[in-house]
Each structure stands twice: as structure tokens, then as C-alpha cells.
Amino acid sequence: MAGVVCGYLLLLVVCPVGAIVRQAFSGGVGGFFQALASPIGAHALLLSCWTAAVAAVVNAVMGTCTAYLIARKHLPGRRVVSALIDLPLAVPTTVGGLMLVLAYSPATRIGGWLAAHHVNLVYSRIGIVLAMAFVTFPFAVRTVEPLLDSLDASVEEAAFTLGASRLRVFWQVLWPTLWPGVVTGLSLCFSRGLAEFGAVVLASGNLPLHTEVAPVYLYGLLENNETSGAAAVSVALLVLSVLGLVVPLCRPRQWWKRLAEPRGRRARNHARVGAARV
Amino acid sequence: MTIQVTNLVKRFASGTAALQDVSFSVREGEMIGLLGPSGSGKTTLLRMIAGLDRQTAGEIRIRGQVVDNLPAQRRGVGFVFQNYALFQHMTVFSNIAFGLRVKRLGKREIQDRVMRLLRLVRLEGYEDRYPHQLSGGQAQRVALARALAPEPSVLLLDEPFAAVDTKIRKELRRWVRQIHDEIGITSIFVTHDQEEALEIADRVLVMHQGRVEQFATPQEVWERPLSPFVAGFLGDVNEGAATVRDRQVRLWGHTFPAGEFADGERVRVFVRPSDIELGPAAPDAVPAQVREAVWAGERTQVRVQLADQSTLQVSLPSDRSVDLTPGQSVSMCIRKFQIFAEA
Numbered sequence: 001m002a003g004v005v006c007g008y009l010l011l012l013v014v015c016p017v018g019a020i021v022r023q024a025f026s027g028g029v030g031g032f033f034q035a036l037a038s039p040i041g042a043h044a045l046l047l048s049c050w051t052a053a054v055a056a057v058v059n060a061v062m063g064t065c066t067a068y069l070i071a072r073k074h075l076p077g078r079r080v081v082s083a084l085i086d087l088p089l090a091v092p093t094t095v096g097g098l099m100l101v102l103a104y105s106p107a108t109r110i111g112g113w114l115a116a117h118h119v120n121l122v123y124s125r126i127g128i129v130l131a132m133a134f135v136t137f138p139f140a141v142r143t144v145e146p147l148l149d150s151l152d153a154s155v156e157e158a159a160f161t162l163g164a165s166r167l168r169v170f171w172q173v174l175w176p177t178l179w180p181g182v183v184t185g186l187s188l189c190f191s192r193g194l195a196e197f198g199a200v201v202l203a204s205g206n207l208p209l210h211t212e213v214a215p216v217y218l219y220g221l222l223e224n225n226e227t228s229g230a231a232a233v234s235v236a237l238l239v240l241s242v243l244g245l246v247v248p249l250c251r252p253r254q255w256w257k258r259l260a261e262p263r264g265r266r267a268r269n270h271a272r273v274g275a276a277r278v
Numbered sequence: 279m280t281i282q283v284t285n286l287v288k289r290f291a292s293g294t295a296a297l298q299d300v301s302f303s304v305r306e307g308e309m310i311g312l313l314g315p316s317g318s319g320k321t322t323l324l325r326m327i328a329g330l331d332r333q334t335a336g337e338i339r340i341r342g343q344v345v346d347n348l349p350a351q352r353r354g355v356g357f358v359f360q361n362y363a364l365f366q367h368m369t370v371f372s373n374i375a376f377g378l379r380v381k382r383l384g385k386r387e388i389q390d391r392v393m394r395l396l397r398l399v400r401l402e403g404y405e406d407r408y409p410h411q412l413s414g415g416q417a418q419r420v421a422l423a424r425a426l427a428p429e430p431s432v433l434l435l436d437e438p439f440a441a442v443d444t445k446i447r448k449e450l451r452r453w454v455r456q457i458h459d460e461i462g463i464t465s466i467f468v469t470h471d472q473e474e475a476l477e478i479a480d481r482v483l484v485m486h487q488g489r490v491e492q493f494a495t496p497q498e499v500w501e502r503p504l505s506p507f508v509a510g511f512l513g514d515v516n517e518g519a520a521t522v523r524d525r526q527v528r529l530w531g532h533t534f535p536a537g538e539f540a541d542g543e544r545v546r547v548f549v550r551p552s553d554i555e556l557g558p559a560a561p562d563a564v565p566a567q568v569r570e571a572v573w574a575g576e577r578t579q580v581r582v583q584l585a586d587q588s589t590l591q592v593s594l595p596s597d598r599s600v601d602l603t604p605g606q607s608v609s610m611c612i613r614k615f616q617i618f619a620e621a
Contacts, residue, residue, distance in 0.1 A: 154363040157330050158421075160350040161357040162377035162428060172376075176367040 023231035035232035044217035052193035055132035063140025097202030123205035132193035143185035286336035311479030356425030371405035377428035435467035551593035563609030571602035
């Protein structure tokens with residue numbers, strides 16, 4: 001059993017990763033960095049990073065709100081909403097990109113109106129963020145939802161009867177339970193957004209040095225037979241993506257705990273010291 | 279009047295009525311037991327007093343003030359949940375201090391008050407524990423202390439003992455009554471356990487299908503139930519139906535005076551197992567035959583069969599010197615009964 005699994009992993013992950021790393025460093029370490037340092041390549045990587053980060057943050061906020069609505073408010077049509085959230089997982093990402101273009105390109109009514117006000121929802125950096133957000137939204141919702149389900153609504157109600165405002169209930173009651181899910185969602189969205197090709201290639205316009213993201217850039221390199229360059233960009237994406245997934249695993253638990261319970265301990269410790277002095 | 283509820287109605291979006299025209303008032307310092315089967319609307323009523331749910335119609339006053347438009351945060355009502363609803367990531371201290379920090383009290387005052395409450399609920403030394411390190415009984419005591427901390431004018435408890443072990447439950451409820459007496463806070467607790475309601479409440483509000491069936495002292499509710507439902511709900515009861523003839527009701531070989539009921543009316547008769555006495559067979563008494571006798575500590579539960587083949591449940595003190603071997607003939611005497619018109 002273990003042997004089969006190991007073999008499968010070897011076939012599926014380890015060998016391909018090894019191959020691409022080998023190719024990336026075929027020109028030595030210098031060659032690797034040279035490939036990344038080309039102005040177009042560096043721009044594409046940077047653009048990929050920040051757009052993925054923006055999409056992840058926006059989705060983390062909206063995903064948490066959505067999860068709350070689904071888990072707490074018994075809205076009519078809850079099933080429909082739930083199905084809509086999972087839609088991006090079900091359709092090919094290129095279809096997602098096409099939907100965005102058909103809905104918001106300047107040729108459409110909404111897109112035209114927005115373009116007249118100097119907002120371009122597609123063929124722009126906003127388009128990239130939009131495409132990434134579209135593809136990753138299910139992750140942001142589904143990582144938070146089970147945690148909300150595990151927290152009984154009566155805990156929030158108890159806080160309300162004790163006089164707490166909605167904001168206080170969120171930060172002091174919900175957040176300490178939800179944050180692991182939110183952080184996981186954030187990292188999944190970031191890594192997945194960074195990797196997105198299909199939706200972005202249709203919605204971004206792909207102008208080098210302007211709206212060309214790293215996966216599209218490396219595809220261009222491949223088309224021009226620059227395999228080593230493409231491999232180098234791939235490895236860079238791979239590393240960033242893995243970092244995005246791994247960093248939240250090193251849970252800064254202590255730090256969060258302090259945020260969640262700020263005054264209580266200190267107040268008491270303070271009081272104890274005071275008592276000891278007396 | 280601390281709490282005054284007038285013509286309260288609650289209909290859910292589905293159209294089902296959870297409460298229908300409920301009115302009652304609670305005096306300062308009283309402890310009220312809201313008793314009823316599940317689905318009778320008692321929890322809904324409690325949640326509406328707390329402001330956690332909103333009524334469809336009717337009015338709620340707390341200390342004279344209409345609170346219908348006040349959110350839960352501003353009603354000054356303490357609420358204890360069945361599942362404790364403690365803040366899992368906070369210590370016992372922080373749980374109890376939560377409402378005080380909301381009020382922005384000084385550190386020293388919070389410290390003093392939390393320690394006083396910990397003493398009140400007998401959990402001194404537990405302030406640094408987390409809820410998952412507590413037993414059910416302890417957790418519920420923390421929940422009670424947390425609800426009492428901001429000094430609410432009213433304390434509401436929703437099935438507070440239901441999730442606690444049976445053994446601890448009795449102890450806990452007596453003790454909640456004690457605390458209630460110590461601080462004199464007006465309290466309402468919801469329960470489906472009639473023993474619990476009768477034991478610790480000053481008055482019991484019996485609910486059924488969203489309506490108030492009776493609101494009276496435990497003794498009155500027990501001895502003079504106002505409706506067949508109340509008579510049947512409070513403990514085990516033998517029930518029979520008959521027609522009034524010659525201003526009398528003949529049932530189970532007995533003749534009951536029909537009281538206010540006229541001849542020809544159909545009535546239901548209720549007799550508690552403990553209101554039936556058994557003795558040695560005698561020629562002039564109502565005869566019965568023992569079918570089954572189950573010894574249960576202080577009392578013995580006996581099932582007897584009458585001449586008309588009907589069976590009655592009897593609860594006798596175990597020290598009675600009556601032969602209860604199955605098949606044995608005995609005499610039966612009914613000491614107390616209730617008669618209601620058949621609906």
C-alpha cells in the first residue's frame with residue numbers, strides 16, 4: 001500500500017518537479033536568475049504576486065461574510081447561493097474568464113459605462129484580480145464555513161445579552177475561532193490565484209510590462225522555444241506558491257492568543273503583583 | 279412588576295404559531311418556572327423577553343419600560359443557555375469579566391467583582407481554567423456567574439440543567455434557587471421537567487401549544503389543575519372518560535360526584551397514582567386485582583385490574599402491609615380526583 005502511494009506520488013509530483021528544477025538550472029544558478037531578471041519576466045512575477053495577494057485578501061473578507069450568512073442566517077434560497085459559490089470549481093477556468101469578458105468588456109453595457117468612468121473591469125490589472133477572485137472564491141468560503149458550524153450561535157447570543165456590540169462579538173468571540181480558517185483560505189486563494197492561467201489569460205489582455213502575469217509569460221516563452229527561461233519562471237512560481245501554503249502552517253499561535261485575550265491576563269497579573277506588594 | 283408580557287404573539291415565517299396571545303406578569307424577586315412539553319413555545323417566549331427573537335405582536339415590559347424596540351444588548355437581561363455557551367478561548371475569569379469589560383469598568387472593580395462571583399458560584403481557584411477543563415456542572419456555574427456579572431435586572435435560564443448529569447442536576451437546581459434567594463434577582467427558567475419546576479419555582483407557568491394553560495404556585499398547579507392538559511402533564515395520571523348520570527360519574531367501580539357538570543355531559547376524570555389507596559379485600563369496598571408490582575425504593579408502583587377490565591396505576595408507600603403478589607385481590611379507594619369537561 002505505502003509502496004503504491006509512494007510510487008504514485010513519485011510519478012505525479014516528485015519526478016515532474018525534479019525535471020523542471022533541473023531544466024531551470026541547466027544554465028547554472030546565474031542562468032536561473034538571469035532568466036528571472038529580464039524586465040518582462042520580473043514584472044510578470046511581481047504582478048502575479050500582488051494581484052494574487054489582493055484577490056486573496058478581498059476573497060478572505062467577502063468569503064468570511066458569505067460563510068457567516070450561509071451558516072447563521074436562514075435565508076431563503078440558501079442552497080442556490082451555496083451552489084453559486086461552488087460554480088467556479090465546476091466550470092473550466094477559461095469559461096470563467098470568458099464569462100467575465102462577456103459581462104464586463106467595454107463593448108458591454110456595464111463595461112461601457114464603467115469605461116466611460118475610467119474603470120476597466122477586464123483587460124486591466126483589475127481584470128486580473130477579478131479573474132483570480134472568481135476562481136478562488138470557493139476556497140475562501142469553504143475553509144471558514146465548517147468553523148462557523150462548529151461554533152454554536154448561542155455563544156454569540158450570550159455575548160449580545162452581555163451588552164457586546166456586533167464589532168466586539170466579531171473580534172472577541174468569532175475571530176478567535178475563525179482565524180485559522182480565514183488564514184487557510186487566504187493562503188489557498190493566494191497560491192491558487194498565483195497559479196491561475198485560463199481565466200486570467202482571457203480577462204487580462206496580456207500586455208507585457210502591463211497586464212501579463214507570470215503563467216502567461218512562461219507560456220509565451222515556451223511558444224518561443226525558450227524552455228530554460230520558462231522552467232526558471234515555473235520554479236519561481238512553484239516556490240512562491242509553496243511558500244503561500246506553508247507560511248500559515250507555522251501558526252503564530254501565541255501571537256494570536258495575545259490578540260484574542262489582551263487585557264484579562266495582564267490585568268490579573270498586575271493585580272497579583274499589587275497584592276503581593278501590599 | 280418586573281416583567282409584564284401582554285398579548286404576545288409569535289408566528290414563524292412558515293405560518294406556524296409558536297405563541298398565541300400570551301399574557302402574564304412577574305413580580306420583583308420571583309422565580310418563575312416555565313413548564314411545558316417541547317414545542318410548547320416556552321423557549322421562544324424566553325428568547326423574546328431577552329431580545330434574541332422578535333415577537334409578531336404584543337408587548338413586553340421590563341421594570342415598566344417597553345423593551346420591544348431594544349436590542350438584546352440594551353435590555354439588561356442575563357441569559358443562561360442550555361449548552362452553557364461559554365467563550366471557549368477565554369479563561370473562566372475572562373468569561374465572567376466579559377460583560378464588565380463591555381461596560382468599561384475599571385480593572386480593579388472587574389477583578390473584585392469577578393472574584394466575588396467566583397466565590398458565589400463556589401469556583402474560587404478556577405479563574406485560570408478554560409471551559410474545556412470544566413465539568414458540565416462547573417461550566418453551568420460559570421455561565422451563571424457570567425450572566426450575573428453585569429447585574430442584570432432579570433435572569434433568564436433556558437433549560438439550564440438539561441445538559442448536566444442527573445445526579446448533579448438536583449444539587450445544581452437547589453443551589454441555583456439558593457443563589458436566587460441570596461441576590462434576590464427576578465428569574466425565569468424554562469424546563470420540561472415538572473419535578474424541577476415544582477421544586478424550585480415560586481410560581482409555575484404551564485404552557486401548551488403556544489398558550490398559557492395555568493400560572494400559579496406549584497402546590498396549586500398540582501392540586502387544582504385548571505385544564506386536562508395540566509392535570510395530565512404534571513406527573514403520571516390515570517385518565518378515564520364517562521357520562522354524567524344522576525349528577526354522578528361512575529367509573530372504575532367508583533362513584534364520583536359530578537359537581538358542576540350536568541346530566542348527559544361527557545367528562546374526563548383524572549386520578550394520580552399516589553391518590554389511590556389499596557387495602558386488604560373487603561366486602562363493601564371496590565374490588566381490584568393486582569397485576570404487577572414494581573418496587574422502586576420508597577414507593578411501589580402497582581398496576582391493578584378492576585372488575586370492568588380497566589387497569590389503574592397506583593403508587594403506594596413501600597412500607598404498606600398489603601399483599602401485592604400478582605393475582606391477589608385487594609380493595610381500592612380513590613382519595614382525590616379531578617373532573618374536566620371532555621373537549
